Amino acid sequence: MSQQQILVSPPAPAAGADTSPPRTRLRGNLGVASIVFIVVAAASPLGVIGGPVPLGIAFGNGAGFPFSFVIATVVLLLFSVGFTQMTRYVPTAGAFYSYVSKGLGRGFGLGAAFVALLAYLALEAGVFGLFGPGLAELVQSYGGPDLPWWVWAAVGFVAVTALGYRNIALSGKLLAVLLIAEVAIVLVLDAVVIFSGGGPEGFATGLVTPSEIVSGAPGMGILFAILSFVGFEATAVFRDEAKDPDRTIPRATYISLISIGVFYTVSSWVLISANGESGIVANATDNPGTILQTTTQAYLGAAGGHIVQLLFVTSLFACILSFHNIASRYLFQLGARGVLSARLGKAHPVLGAPSAASVAASAAVAVLIVAAAALRLDPIGQFYTWLGGISSVGIVLLLTLTSIAVLVFFARRERGGSLWSRRVAPALGLAGLLAFFAIILLNLPALVGESSYGPFSCGVLVLLAAALVAGPAVARRRRTVVLD
Template sequence: MVAASGPLYAIAGGVTATYAVTGVVGVPLSFVLLAPVLALFAVGYAAMSRYITGAGAFYPYVVNGLGRPAGVAISFVALVAYNGIQISVYGLFGWSLSNWLNPLLGLDTPWWLWALAIALVIGTLGVLRVDLNAKVLGVVLLLECAVIVVTDLALLGSPDGGGAPSLVPLAPSSLFTTGVGAVFAFSVAVFTGFEGAASYSEEVRDPRRTVARATFLAVALTAVLYTLSALAMADAAGPANVVGAAQAQGPGLLFGLNAQRLGSVFSDVSYVLFLTSQFASLLSFHNAIARYFFALGREGVLPEALARTNRRTGAPAAGSLLQTALGLVVVAVFAIAGRDPFTELFSWLGTMASTGVVFVLAAVSVSVIGFFRRREHDEPAWRHTTAPALAAVALLVILVLILWNFDVLLGTAGDSPLRWILPGILLLAAVIGLVRGSVLRSRKPEVYAGIGKVE
């Protein structure tokens, strides 16, 4: 779970983007505050996963907690959100590789060339059913964590101006200012992936315990890594300088700081892991989205053509090709428009996606309450009502803050149409999902009855 979310690329790309776009210094505190909210969500989510085993997507949870129309609506929002995350990383990868290779080899290649190339590579691997197994991801994760820990220790040990590390980034006044909602949007985006444990519930010895433990450990590990890394980055650059440095250098900020303290060789190795981290995340998200298309096509929620698989490999070929096509189109549009791959493609789609994820998490929390009210169980009230209710309230507050500060997220003027277009895409997806569910209920009742069905 943690390896697929790419902690090194989340820190070098996501945390840096948070500083650069929001202009807020209190980024480390956002992780401290967000982790308990996600842990509250995990309490109810893990409890429900004991009864809905093997469900890789969120919509079966909502179907069994709030009903099929709501479940279809959430499935469409989740599909848009996870496609947004996937496609946003194409922009980051293209930026990262071009900025690394151009000076190294004396080339002058545009970011979009590498973004389109990696999209084709990922799409091909998806059709061929190539995936990274847990051992490969585990090795990459250990290397990433080692680099992060060494870098954090070096940065915290030599802050800008000398002396002791500054705690200014952890002060409430550094976070709760204009743009706080934008900070939470980015922070949710880098946490995305922690919720994947339930996908493995059929493959573990004791899903009633393992799913919950894995989810809590994922939240705890990433929260610690992100908090310390964001603090270390701010202290090494200087709390007063970190925003400007992030805006000027982008993801290169982290590697420039560790090169100053640990040498160019360590920095180069870190950058290679930064690229492999993005690759692992791209492939993991691509395969998950392709299977999401496949599942919705198989159930008749989306066109049945999406349920087609590769005859030789069994991979969800139609879903893989559709996801690749979407990525190529979006990258091409941003390239033709001359938009920035980091502050616009990566940041815009990433924040739109995280907005959708917050909405979906809130819906799942409410679904947990509805699910347990409709069936007999032996779960304590903390798991089936109290924790999910607290999580839903907290997530809805965060959602309101995100929407309130959406212009900050985009780095545009408050009257920019994008301020409404991007959240509007999520709302449109939900409305289309509700309509689709209603149409299936009236015209294809047998298909409707099978939506989100749990054996």
């Protein structure tokens, strides 16, 4: 267009047409507690104690594994210092990609958005590979029919889709109930073991013994610890639905992270103590999927074992629902900013929810589940593991990009906050994240079931690289897109 401004009168609306502007902001009144419930539910505390913890003990650093959670918590807290300091300068609800855009430009911001969307959708779909068999086993234990895993996954899928369509408040309340129940049973087990003086060998000391911490494969221990924290980073996704977001988001981030870190560290130490430090590696290696249930049964009786089995399934459901809510909001924000279809960026006129985006997220997940069933993939060893590999690399890449963006942003703008919050803590956090990223890349083949870099582990990296590179390409084509 030339320097002259051309004015075009819009056509008159048809009689009875809705002339109100499309809603591009979500409605909600989430407080710190509600966001913490959603985010911690995404981390799936009971699922972690029953899944990654035994794997970290078996294939990582054995009795020293709980210290891996301490390391991960410290690094992520350092990251959060800069992230929360920058929150006041990022008034949009685009989560980390808005931060990346603010610090590194629209191209990297869009690339980060595509990486995040891919990672969250992959993990949402992948966890159905755990949920389906878990629910099938639960139903069969009570005399129910023996049906394929994908039938039970479909049951959970329908429930998640229905809840995701509605306002976040309903999901928040349900997640609060499920989260309290799953955390409560683990805390009861922790208390019984602690007050009974530990297990057959007393209290485990590997947590504070340097030789145990560095024994075995500590890199694998760190890897499983990092995977256990996936979900904590999503607090900023709910900015539009939070009350007083400049305070709510930082508080929810710190509370979520510290709560998860303490819970994982203590509960993994108790699990080791309850089974005896000398035999825990062999036990976890032979029974990684049942060690939590058998331990609970030994200390809380048969009823405790049944409760853990039930809550393990509900924990996975809560995890899926949380990731669905996160993925839906990524789609909504990208639609509202004109990156994806504008229909995705319109909130439901009554519910104030990202209903269209939620349906789109469900459609993507449905395609992956149907493909897994049609190809007869093993739900855990292939479907969950492969998609988990995509998610683990994607989330740590997203955290690393955000950390770099925070440092660049404050290097350009000397405003607000101390030197510690603007420079020192973010730099230390970035160093830790780069180390985590290197560990994940070194161990990615093992994570996805390959002895060395093969078709799938290489494919994971190519797919994420393509998503990241797509950002600058789309940004050049759509110069009016604003992410921050």
